[in-house]
Amino acid sequence: MGERRFQLTIKIDSNGFEIQPYEYGLTLRDYFAAKALQGFIARGETSYGKRLSDDGTSSQPITISERCYELADAMLEERKI
Numbered sequence: 001m002g003e004r005r006f007q008l009t010i011k012i013d014s015n016g017f018e019i020q021p022y023e024y025g026l027t028l029r030d031y032f033a034a035k036a037l038q039g040f041i042a043r044g045e046t047s048y049g050k051r052l053s054d055d056g057t058s059s060q061p062i063t064i065s066e067r068c069y070e071l072a073d074a075m076l077e078e079r080k081i
Contacts, residue, residue, distance in 0.1 A: 032071065036071040
């Protein structure tokens, strides 16, 4: 989802240094999720809660990583405005 950013490689050519994007960097979604994870870790949280099934009869634990990506998706959606 999105272009990869936040990582560069330096290519040296006959004219000097040329900075080019590195194809295996983070996406903006990954970056936002990492920032959310940093906040959860700083607060000492190890779980987030539970999510109800579609029919409302059972629940599944929500992992911190799932919640981080949900928050990242919300940030990306908010940027569209």
